[in-house]
Amino acid sequence: MSAFITLTFSPCIDKSTSVAYLAPDIKMNCSDITSEPGGGGINVSRALHKLGSTSTAMYVSGGCAGKQFDQLMMDESINTLVISSKHETRENIIVVDKSNDKQYRFGMPMTPLSAHEWQLFLHHLQQAKDLQYIVVSGSLPPGVPLSIFSEISAIAVAKKARLIVDTKGDALIRAVDAGVYLIKPNLRELSAIVGKKELLSREIKDVARKIISSKKCEVIVVSMGEAGAMLVTANFAQQIKPPVVERKSTVGAGDSMVAGIVFSLYTGKSLSQAIQYGVACGTAATLNLGTELCRKEDVEKIVLNVVITDLD
Numbered sequence: 001m002s003a004f005i006t007l008t009f010s011p012c013i014d015k016s017t018s019v020a021y022l023a024p025d026i027k028m029n030c031s032d033i034t035s036e037p038g039g040g041g042i043n044v045s046r047a048l049h050k051l052g053s054t055s056t057a058m059y060v061s062g063g064c065a066g067k068q069f070d071q072l073m074m075d076e077s078i079n080t081l082v083i084s085s086k087h088e089t090r091e092n093i094i095v096v097d098k099s100n101d102k103q104y105r106f107g108m109p110m111t112p113l114s115a116h117e118w119q120l121f122l123h124h125l126q127q128a129k130d131l132q133y134i135v136v137s138g139s140l141p142p143g144v145p146l147s148i149f150s151e152i153s154a155i156a157v158a159k160k161a162r163l164i165v166d167t168k169g170d171a172l173i174r175a176v177d178a179g180v181y182l183i184k185p186n187l188r189e190l191s192a193i194v195g196k197k198e199l200l201s202r203e204i205k206d207v208a209r210k211i212i213s214s215k216k217c218e219v220i221v222v223s224m225g226e227a228g229a230m231l232v233t234a235n236f237a238q239q240i241k242p243p244v245v246e247r248k249s250t251v252g253a254g255d256s257m258v259a260g261i262v263f264s265l266y267t268g269k270s271l272s273q274a275i276q277y278g279v280a281c282g283t284a285a286t287l288n289l290g291t292e293l294c295r296k297e298d299v300e301k302i303v304l305n306v307v308i309t310d311l312d
Helices: 040-048 062-077 115-127 146-159 169-178 187-193 201-214 252-267 271-284 296-305
Strands: 006-009 012-019 034-037 056-059 078-085 088-097 102-106 134-137 164-166 180-183 218-225 229-232 239-243 308-309
Touching: 006 040, 006 115, 012 056, 012 062, 034 040, 034 062, 040 056, 040 229, 040 252, 056 062, 062 078, 078 115, 088 115, 115 146, 134 146, 134 252, 146 169, 164 169, 164 252, 169 180, 169 187, 169 308, 187 201, 187 218, 187 252, 201 218, 201 239, 218 252, 218 271, 229 271, 239 271, 252 271
Parallel strands: 006 056, 006 134, 012 088, 056 078, 134 164, 164 180, 180 218
Antiparallel strands: 012 034, 088 102, 218 229, 229 239, 239 308
């Protein structure tokens, strides 16, 4: 077992294509389809591999699409721990309109998990050896109780592993109540944790610190799109801003950021350096179409121009 394990409760095959232009009621000819394995934790494992590290990706897989998914993971040489599901693995569609370079993302409904299936995640996690980082990324599908975060957190504590969670809604709220090392919400998700519809930029630091002091969370990295991210801990806060780049796709940018953070922390970088590298990874992912994620050569160039500003 590697030092990193990622958990994906709702993986999917991301199928990317393009058309000359989008219009209703006519047949539009698509370009060749690119199929890639997707889902939060899956993308984190894929990005870690691109950065030169190994991880174990734990996920559910079922039906004919599941077999294709497993093969796609093998093609990328990702270490996997596959939980068989009675449901077909879902497939999402990404279409680029070449006339305006806009991207349209069609997400299929999440397939439910049985109690036996989601409990296998916990069983395998408990059996894992030498874990240092547990990453739970993506949404919880029907059938998976929010209480699962309490059980994952307890396992992380017992194994002295850092738990990183990147999800949203009630799942994110339950995760910070259960106990995590780091979360990576966007501004909307951060607002939801404290029961607000919207936060102003000047409120982010204080709200994040309130969560850290009242919940069981050590580090909050607020994802801010083109503006980069804000790093907040109990002791310091920093704005971490990437250079301006030509963005082609935002798919997988957040997962690439998480991968960069985990990779850097594991290699002994400071928290500030880790978030700086993570922002570079997220920015690098936007240079590529579809769900290609970040390329290490792009990351190494971008990170030199990521600016850190102290906010305290």
